[in-house]
Amino acid sequence: MRLINRRPDRASRLILVILPFALLLFAYFMGSATRLTENPNDKLLPSAVQMTDAVKRMAFTEDQRSGGYLLWQDTASSLQRLAIGLGISALLGLCLGIASGILPLFGAPLSPLLTVLSMVPPLAILPILFIVFGLGELSKVMLIVIGITPILARDLEQRAREIPVELLIKAQTLGASTWTLILRVVLPQLLPRLLIALRLVLGSAWLFLIAAEAIASTDGLGYRIFLVRRYLAMDVILPYVVWITLLAWLMDWGLKALTRRAFPWYEGARG
Amino acid sequence: MQNNIKKPRLFAMLAAGLVAALSLSAHAAPKEHFNVCWTIYAGWMPWEYAGTQGIVDKWAKKYGITINVTQINDYVESINQYTAGQFDGCSMTNMDALTIPAAGGVDSTALIVSDFSNGNDGIVIKGEGKKVSDLKGMKVNLVELSVSHYLLARALDSVDLTEKDLKVVNTSDADISAAFNTDDSKAVTTWNPMLSDIKAKPGVTEVFDSSKIPGEIMDMMVVNTQTLKDNPALGKALTGAWFEVVALMNSKSAASTAALEHMAKASGTDLAGFQSQLDTTKLFATPKEALDFATSAQLPQTMRKVAEFSFQHGLLGEGAKDTSAIGMSFANGVTSGDKNNLKLRFDPSYVQMAAEGKL
Numbered sequence A: 001m002r003l004i005n006r007r008p009d010r011a012s013r014l015i016l017v018i019l020p021f022a023l024l025l026f027a028y029f030m031g032s033a034t035r036l037t038e039n040p041n042d043k044l045l046p047s048a049v050q051m052t053d054a055v056k057r058m059a060f061t062e063d064q065r066s067g068g069y070l071l072w073q074d075t076a077s078s079l080q081r082l083a084i085g086l087g088i089s090a091l092l093g094l095c096l097g098i099a100s101g102i103l104p105l106f107g108a109p110l111s112p113l114l115t116v117l118s119m120v121p122p123l124a125i126l127p128i129l130f131i132v133f134g135l136g137e138l139s140k141v142m143l144i145v146i147g148i149t150p151i152l153a154r155d156l157e158q159r160a161r162e163i164p165v166e167l168l169i170k171a172q173t174l175g176a177s178t179w180t181l182i183l184r185v186v187l188p189q190l191l192p193r194l195l196i197a198l199r200l201v202l203g204s205a206w207l208f209l210i211a212a213e214a215i216a217s218t219d220g221l222g223y224r225i226f227l228v229r230r231y232l233a234m235d236v237i238l239p240y241v242v243w244i245t246l247l248a249w250l251m252d253w254g255l256k257a258l259t260r261r262a263f264p265w266y267e268g269a270r271g
Numbered sequence B: 001m002q003n004n005i006k007k008p009r010l011f012a013m014l015a016a017g018l019v020a021a022l023s024l025s026a027h028a029a030p031k032e033h034f035n036v037c038w039t040i041y042a043g044w045m046p047w048e049y050a051g052t053q054g055i056v057d058k059w060a061k062k063y064g065i066t067i068n069v070t071q072i073n074d075y076v077e078s079i080n081q082y083t084a085g086q087f088d089g090c091s092m093t094n095m096d097a098l099t100i101p102a103a104g105g106v107d108s109t110a111l112i113v114s115d116f117s118n119g120n121d122g123i124v125i126k127g128e129g130k131k132v133s134d135l136k137g138m139k140v141n142l143v144e145l146s147v148s149h150y151l152l153a154r155a156l157d158s159v160d161l162t163e164k165d166l167k168v169v170n171t172s173d174a175d176i177s178a179a180f181n182t183d184d185s186k187a188v189t190t191w192n193p194m195l196s197d198i199k200a201k202p203g204v205t206e207v208f209d210s211s212k213i214p215g216e217i218m219d220m221m222v223v224n225t226q227t228l229k230d231n232p233a234l235g236k237a238l239t240g241a242w243f244e245v246v247a248l249m250n251s252k253s254a255a256s257t258a259a260l261e262h263m264a265k266a267s268g269t270d271l272a273g274f275q276s277q278l279d280t281t282k283l284f285a286t287p288k289e290a291l292d293f294a295t296s297a298q299l300p301q302t303m304r305k306v307a308e309f310s311f312q313h314g315l316l317g318e319g320a321k322d323t324s325a326i327g328m329s330f331a332n333g334v335t336s337g338d339k340n341n342l343k344l345r346f347d348p349s350y351v352q353m354a355a356e357g358k359l
Helices: A010-038 A048-060 A070-102 A104-117 A122-133 A137-162 A165-173 A178-215 A221-231 A234-262 A264-270 B002-022 B042-052 B055-062 B075-083 B094-102 B147-158 B173-180 B194-199 B225-230 B232-249 B254-266 B271-279 B287-294 B298-312 B349-355
Strands: B033-038 B066-071 B089-093 B108-117 B121-126 B139-142 B167-171 B187-191 B204-209 B218-224 B281-283 B327-329 B342-346
Touching: A048 A070, A048 A234, A070 A104, A070 A137, A070 A178, A070 A221, A070 A234, A104 A137, A122 A137, A122 A178, A122 B173, A137 A178, A165 A178, A178 A221, A178 A234, A221 A234, A221 B075, A221 B094, A221 B167, A234 A264, B033 B042, B033 B075, B042 B055, B042 B066, B042 B108, B042 B218, B042 B232, B042 B254, B042 B271, B042 B281, B055 B066, B055 B232, B066 B232, B075 B089, B075 B094, B089 B094, B094 B108, B094 B147, B094 B218, B094 B298, B094 B342, B108 B225, B108 B232, B108 B287, B108 B349, B121 B147, B121 B194, B139 B147, B139 B173, B147 B187, B147 B204, B147 B298, B167 B173, B173 B187, B173 B194, B187 B194, B194 B204, B194 B271, B218 B225, B218 B232, B225 B232, B232 B254, B232 B349, B254 B271, B271 B281, B287 B349, B298 B327, B298 B342
Parallel strands: B033 B066, B033 B089, B108 B342, B139 B167, B139 B187, B327 B342
Antiparallel strands: B089 B218, B108 B218, B108 B281, B121 B187, B121 B204
């Protein structure tokens, strides 16, 4: 049988799913064990026990200095920044995308501007962002917003242009004004696409969040990672990385579920 | 079926490959090729000169070895790489030597204590005529858990304040100058070259600097103890090269100006700027000076203070019960902390060889 036609059955599919993860874990713990036998205090590749201890300490023990539970505090502040950043970006991206995709008068100045802006690496102009937005929460949120809004806006602009022109003409012959047209035809078409675009930029949003927290901060997941990196505490960093991955995956899954629930027709229509 | 037979072998191969890739362990057998790293800082620029002008090569050749001198752009990363075993030696401060490699179980030796900060680290507050006590209730931008943090703690000691009386905001050293330009930031603690930039702004006061705690923030070349023990040639070559460059810098000749200009350029400033950074760095001009400092009674005392600070901030590792968790040894058989866990050794014997002209 040709390779292209061979499909794994249920059981072997499960094994194939687990295999790469198991291989990675196996390789990690082998490497960790080798280094720890040479030097029991090695910090680069901590053992499972060391990481469990670190998790206990960070998540379930009160911090001596601040009296809080560090992991949860870090998570709460990071998620808050991320949520605000994503919320603002989604709203802005949607408005800009519709304006430049549907209204030619707005599209003429906006479209090239968005293209150029989306190419500017926000991390390279950080000092300017500091002066404009300060060092507090605002600058962290703004870094996310500046980083992902142009990408969202460009994607939505493209989707708005893909709406069949017949639909727009038909709505107009039925008496729709520009405003009604946007509200009743364009917006419903673009909302599911917005959720999908958000899922795609989640990775960048996390990247900008962690970069912002590494630069000037007093809490947050990125702050903690960059702080303990100073004494190579990989036993804290690795669980944090796993936790961030899990959170990001949950958010992705949540957005996917939301798309299905709120816009069941969208995926159905695509077959 | 054939596939099923192949699978285990493939699995074993993949696993072996990954294990090989992940186990970066360096074995301490006698060897001839060595790697050391350094980062840009006024007191370490002689390494740049020694590395690029063939002085390290010359000394290495004399002892029948080769030494590769690599510049790393990120200071903490360079120490982490050394701790992970990628380098045999690296330039770092006394506090970082204790809290990163030594606390990470990598037995390390301070081969050359080459200078101490004598104003190179400072605390700056916005506004004229400020004092250390004005820090109370303020937010201070600094690189947390670094020598800046230590300097701040020592400054607060001097006016009976503690860290609880203010709030530290972890700020990356690359962005601290830009951060101080914003209204949010009222006070910073940092080091040169950022410090001179920040001090030069109008309407600011430097309330404390490292010249008030002389000899407590040291810059050193740290090498792996086992590697040094197996290969004394490495210690001899590095020490010889170092003092040759330092002697050249202090020779007050056309050659010394050329060398200083070279280092200034390599550190991204001009001769005047580099000279002003050197003025606040007490660079030991002769092996004798370095030896006197390394054998002084002050050194163990300073390191105890540093260990105390590190322990209070959880830098000695979670297993550490008290400040003595990590043992340190000094000249003349003096030790501090756990004698069964000596991980940081100040060994002036190579500097002594240099002082006696035996290299």
